[in-house]
Amino acid sequence: MPVVFKKAPGKIILFGEHAVVYGHPAIAIPVRKVNATARILPDISSQPGNIRIQAEDIQLDSNYTDLAENHPLAAAVRLTLQEIAPMHIPSFTIQISSTIPISAGMGSGAAVTVALIRALSSFLGAPLSNETISNLTFEVEKIHHGTPSGIDNTVISFEKPIYFEQEKTLETLKIKHPTHWVIADTGEKTPTHETVSAVREKHNENPEKYNAIFKSIGSITQKARRSLIQGDVDALGHLMDENQTLLEALGVSSPRLDTLIDKARTAGASGAKLSGGGRGGNMIALAHPDNIVDIERALTNAGAKRVIYTKLMEAAQR
Numbered sequence: 001m002p003v004v005f006k007k008a009p010g011k012i013i014l015f016g017e018h019a020v021v022y023g024h025p026a027i028a029i030p031v032r033k034v035n036a037t038a039r040i041l042p043d044i045s046s047q048p049g050n051i052r053i054q055a056e057d058i059q060l061d062s063n064y065t066d067l068a069e070n071h072p073l074a075a076a077v078r079l080t081l082q083e084i085a086p087m088h089i090p091s092f093t094i095q096i097s098s099t100i101p102i103s104a105g106m107g108s109g110a111a112v113t114v115a116l117i118r119a120l121s122s123f124l125g126a127p128l129s130n131e132t133i134s135n136l137t138f139e140v141e142k143i144h145h146g147t148p149s150g151i152d153n154t155v156i157s158f159e160k161p162i163y164f165e166q167e168k169t170l171e172t173l174k175i176k177h178p179t180h181w182v183i184a185d186t187g188e189k190t191p192t193h194e195t196v197s198a199v200r201e202k203h204n205e206n207p208e209k210y211n212a213i214f215k216s217i218g219s220i221t222q223k224a225r226r227s228l229i230q231g232d233v234d235a236l237g238h239l240m241d242e243n244q245t246l247l248e249a250l251g252v253s254s255p256r257l258d259t260l261i262d263k264a265r266t267a268g269a270s271g272a273k274l275s276g277g278g279r280g281g282n283m284i285a286l287a288h289p290d291n292i293v294d295i296e297r298a299l300t301n302a303g304a305k306r307v308i309y310t311k312l313m314e315a316a317q318r
């Protein structure tokens with residue numbers, strides 16, 4: 001059996017995080033400059049069925065059967081084997097690595113799972129469809145996050161810009177006009193399940209107030225869908241700023257996020273907001289082609305731990 005190597009990109013949410021958990025739409029895009037990789041190496045010297053998992057980034061080197069049942073990597077292997085039900089399981093080693101920042105709103109957990117399921121199903125001679133990979137990844141996401149909306153597993157499995165709403169048919173966005181995005185990492189790490197729980201507590205205390213905020217975010221996202229398709233950068237920037245104000249009202253921004261957002265706007269961004277769960281992690285700014293470098297520099301000078309530029313267009317991304 002040959003060695004199999006598969007990748008999955010990171011992701012960034014442009015509009016609608018948190019509100020998407022409550023049934024409102026959100027827009028997300030894949031970010032291919034960072035990715036998770038899974039390599040599967042056959043191991044002819046071991047007994048059949050012996051599966052080893054190595055993930056250097058988290059100092060893991062273990063037999064699959066020694067991992068707890070709810071360990072996300074073990075769960076990904078188990079769900080894939082259940083889905084494929086192979087007649088014969090050979091011995092092999094799964095090696096995982098990732099350049100996606102952890103707990104920073106870029107979908108690192110989902111990307112590792114997608115890469116693993118894609119590689120394992122190919123290795124076993126039964127490559128799974130994007131839809132099945134997304135569904136299995138969603139099951140693993142529940143272990144990471146408790147109540148995920150499903151947006152991360154979807155955008156990362158399909159690798160397309162998406163307009164996502166729970167329980168609705170997926171819409172992949174046809175982008176005709178390129179847009180330019182600068183993503184900056186605060187370096188603060190907050191797991192998504194923490195911010196989702198914090199928002200849930202607030203929502204439970206005052207459902208009327210928080211439902212109104214989610215609804216407003218949802219209507220911003222609907223408008224942003226149109227502006228993105230039309231390439232109306234000024235309108236999009238405005239909508240990002242409005243979305244950020246509502247995310248602040250949800251209590252998921254942070255002083256460092258606020259600083260980076262402010263610096264990006266001052267450097268000429270059309271708009272800027274946090275992205276993902278918040279309370280740290282990444283922010284995203286919408287740039288014009290002639291101020292990308294200024295915005296990147298302003299964010300680096302303001303202490304961003306990593307700055308990534310991504311161009312959104314129909315066929316490919318830089």
Ligand code: MEV
Pocket residue numbers: 013016017018019020021105107145147148149150151152192196276277
């Ligand atoms: C996380 O990438 C986005 C959140 O909306 C959570 C979710 O959708 O599962 C905060």
